[in-house]
Amino acid sequence: MIWGSQALGGVVNVVTQKPVDGIEARANAEYGYADQISANAAIAAGNDTVQGALTGGYFRTDGISQAAAGTEADGYRQYNASGRLRVEFAPGFGADLRGYYANSRLELDGFPAPTFSFADTDEYSTAQELYGYAGLFANFGGLENRVAFTIADVNRDGYDPAPGAFTPHYLYRGRSERYEYRGDAKLVEQVRVTFGAERENLRFYDGSDTYRADITSFYGQAIVTPVEQVTLTAGIRNDDHSRFGGRTTWGASAAVKPFENTLLRASYGEGFKAPTLYQLFAPFYGTDTLQPETAKSWEAGVEQSALAGAAKLAVTYFHRDTRNQIDFDLVSFTYANIARTRAEGVEVELALKPVAALTVTANYTYTDAENRSAGYEGNQLARRPQDTASLSADYRLPFGLSLGAR
Numbered sequence: 452m453i454w455g456s457q458a459l460g461g462v463v464n465v466v467t468q469k470p471v472d473g474i475e476a477r478a479n480a481e482y483g484y485a486d487q488i489s490a491n492a493a494i495a496a497g498n499d500t501v502q503g504a505l506t507g508g509y510f511r512t513d514g515i516s517q518a519a520a521g522t523e524a525d526g527y528r529q530y531n532a533s534g535r536l537r538v539e540f541a542p543g544f545g546a547d548l549r550g551y552y553a554n555s556r557l558e559l560d561g562f563p564a565p566t567f568s569f570a571d572t573d574e575y576s577t578a579q580e581l582y583g584y585a586g587l588f589a590n591f592g593g594l595e596n597r598v599a600f601t602i603a604d605v606n607r608d609g610y611d612p613a614p615g616a617f618t619p620h621y622l623y624r625g626r627s628e629r630y631e632y633r634g635d636a637k638l639v640e641q642v643r644v645t646f647g648a649e650r651e652n653l654r655f656y657d658g659s660d661t662y663r664a665d666i667t668s669f670y671g672q673a674i675v676t677p678v679e680q681v682t683l684t685a686g687i688r689n690d691d692h693s694r695f696g697g698r699t700t701w702g703a704s705a706a707v708k709p710f711e712n713t714l715l716r717a718s719y720g721e722g723f724k725a726p727t728l729y730q731l732f733a734p735f736y737g738t739d740t741l742q743p744e745t746a747k748s749w750e751a752g753v754e755q756s757a758l759a760g761a762a763k764l765a766v767t768y769f770h771r772d773t774r775n776q777i778d779f780d781l782v783s784f785t786y787a788n789i790a791r792t793r794a795e796g797v798e799v800e801l802a803l804k805p806v807a808a809l810t811v812t813a814n815y816t817y818t819d820a821e822n823r824s825a826g827y828e829g830n831q832l833a834r835r836p837q838d839t840a841s842l843s844a845d846y847r848l849p850f851g852l853s854l855g856a857r
Contacts, residue, residue: 452670452671452672452686452687452688452700452701452702453633453645453647453670453672453686455649455666455668455670455688455690456690456722456723456724456725459722459724459744459746472497472498472499473496473497474494474495474496475494475495475496476492476493476494476495477492477493478490478491478492478493479491479853483512485512485513485514485515485524486511486512486513487510487511487512487513488509488510488511488512489508489509489510490508490509490510491506491507491508491509492506492507492508493505493506493507497537499539500538500539500540501536501537501538501539502535502536502537503534503535503536503537504534504535505532505533505534506532506533506534507530507531507532508529508530508531508532509529509530509531510527510528510529510531511526511527511528511529512526512527513526514526514527514558516560516571517559517560518560518569518570518571519569520569520570521560521570521571522571523560523571524558525557525558525559525560526557526558527555527556527557527558528555528556529553529554529555529556530553530554530555531551531552531553531554532551532552533549533550533551533552534548534549534550535547535548535549535550536548536549543588543589543590543591544588544589544590545587545588546585546586546587546588547584547585547586547587547588547599548584548585549583549584550581550582550583550584551580551581551582551583552579552580552581552582553578553579553580554577554578554579554580555577555578555580556575556576556577556578557575557576557577557578558574558575559572559574559575559576559609560572560574561574561611572611573611573612574609574610574611574612575609575610575612576607576608576609576610577607577608577610578605578606578607578608579605579606580603580604580605580606581602581603581604581605582601582602582603582604583601583602584599584600584601585599585600585601586598586599586600587599593636593637593638594634594635594636595634595635595636596632596633596634597631597632597633597634598631598632599629599630599631599633600628600629600630600631601627601628601629601631602626602627602628602629603625603626603627604625604626604627605623605624605625605626606622606623606624607622607623607624607625608621608622609621609622621658621734622657622658623655623656623657623658623729623733624654624655624656625654625655625656625728625729626653626654626655627651627652627653627654628651628652629649629650629651629652630649630650631647631648631649631650632647632648632649633645633646633647634646634647641675641676641677642673642674642675642676643673643674643675644671644672644673644674645671645672645673645674645686646670646671646672647669647670648667648668648669648670649667649668650665650666650667650668651665651666651667651668652665653665653666653727653728654728655727655728655729655732657732657733657734658734660732662728662731662732663693663728664692664693664694664725664728665692665693666690666691666692666693666725667690667691668688668689668690668691669688669689670686670687670688670689671686671687671688672684672685672686672687673685673686680707680708680709681705681706681707681708682705682706682707683703683704683705684703684704684705685701685702685703685704686701686702686703687699687700687701688700688701690723690725692725692743694725695725695742695743698723698743698745700720700721700722700723701720701721702718702719702720702721703718703719703720704716704717704718704719704720705717705718712755712756712757713753713754713755713756714753714754714755715751715752715753716750716751716752716753716754716767717749717750717751717752718749718750718751719747719748719749720747720748720749721745721746721747721748722744722745722746722747722748723743723744723745724743724744724745724746724777725743725744726741726742726743726744726777726786730777730786731786733786735784735785736779736784736785736786737785737786738785738786738787741777741786741787741788742775742788743775744773744774744775744776744777744788745773745774745775746771746772746773746774747771747772748769748770748771748772749769749770750767750768750769750770751767751768752765752766752767752768752798753765753766760804761803761804761805762801762802762803762804763800763801763802764799764800764801765798765799765800765801766797766798766799766800767797767798767800768795768796768797769794769795769796769797769798770793770794770795771793771794771795772791772792772793772823773789773791773792773793773794774790774791775788775789775790776788776789776791776792778832778833781833789822789824789832790823790824790825791822791823791824792820792821792822792823792824792832793819793820793821793823794818794819794820794821794832794835795818795819796816796817796818796819797816797817798814798815798816798817799814799815799816800812800813800814801813801814808846808847808848808849809844809845809846810844810845810846811842811843811844811845812841812842812843812844813840813841813842813843814840814841815838815839815840816838816839816840817837817838818835818836818837818839819837820832820835820837841857842857843855843856843857844856844857
């Protein structure tokens with residue numbers, strides 16, 4: 452309800468370093484399959500009124516061939532940096548600044564002559580991404596207020612290094628600017644309300660034409676805890692898209708803890724996602740008749756802890772029905788709507804902590820994603836893995852070094 456269509460499949464909350472006192476620094480490095488290297492470093496400092504942090508990172512991999520019949524690996528490389536500054540002018544009143552920049556290069560496969568089938572090529576693309584946030588916050592007793600401006604700017608260029616080809620053979624420029632207000636009020640000890648409004652201006656340039664769209668949104672959400680063991684959440688949102696009109700969606704969830712180590716969860720939600728300007732108007736690939744994607748989903752699960760928290764098992768069942776799902780058609784090589792789809796399945800998660808320094812986690816997800824459109828019932832949706840599993844272990848040594856494998 453709060454994040455809109457960008458959160459149709461969930462939210463990843465990235466929190467950078469925010470020390471309260473003194474100076475802190477950290478670094479990590481990873482090595483993996485396909486000569487994959489990941490390295491990051493961060494330094495942060497602050498006191499009660501001013502905090503700041505800078506991070507830098509590098510990632511590269513030889514990759515694998517994007518073309519199934521190809522033999523040439525398609526690699527990827529990225530440099531990135533981020534920073535944040537928070538200043539509190541008076542208790543509960545202040546400003547936040549955050550920024551992120553990334554520069555990347557991706558090797559591609561294409562459709563070379565004379566067969567024009569998907570195969571190894573020397574093509575590659577570059578991207579420069581810039582994201583920024585500037586906000587003011589003011590807290591009055593039980594009411595927290597925030598006004599903010601965010602920006603996302605992405606420049607992408609594609610190259611085919613044939614003899615004499617020094618300029619991009621395609622380029623895309625995307626930009627999003629958002630103005631928002633959010634309030635968070637604790638009415639009484641058992642009731643918390645979050646509400647807000649936002650305006651998002653979108654722009655897409657394909658090298659010759661510029662396309663625009665605007666979205667104005669209002670939302671509200673209440674979190675009620677009638678007793679300590681029960682939490683109820685419900686919210687409603689309206690999105691008014693300049694090309695597709697207004698849509699209202701709502702959602703609700705419940706979390707119940709009948710016993711000290713047992714948690715029961717259930718939720719229902721609706722989603723609305725308009726096609727992106729790229730999906731609508733990209734040369735060759737765009738389809739300007741695309742319709743918005745809508746979804747209704749519910750899930751239920753149980754989480755059980757044991758051995759004083761050293762073991763935790765969670766099982767969740769999920770079900771989602773979608774209309775006009777936006778997908779890429781590998782026959783026409785354009786974006787298209789799938790009239791009806793359904794995805795349902797179960798996820799099992801296990802976390803073990805046999806000793807304080809060692810954490811072992813495992814999860815498995817089974818997903819049955821089907822086309823439910825007339826004439827296509829039962830066909831599996833492309834690019835949706837039916838079985839997904841992972842296992843990881845992490846051991847933290849007493850002098851600050853962590854060793855792990857996945």
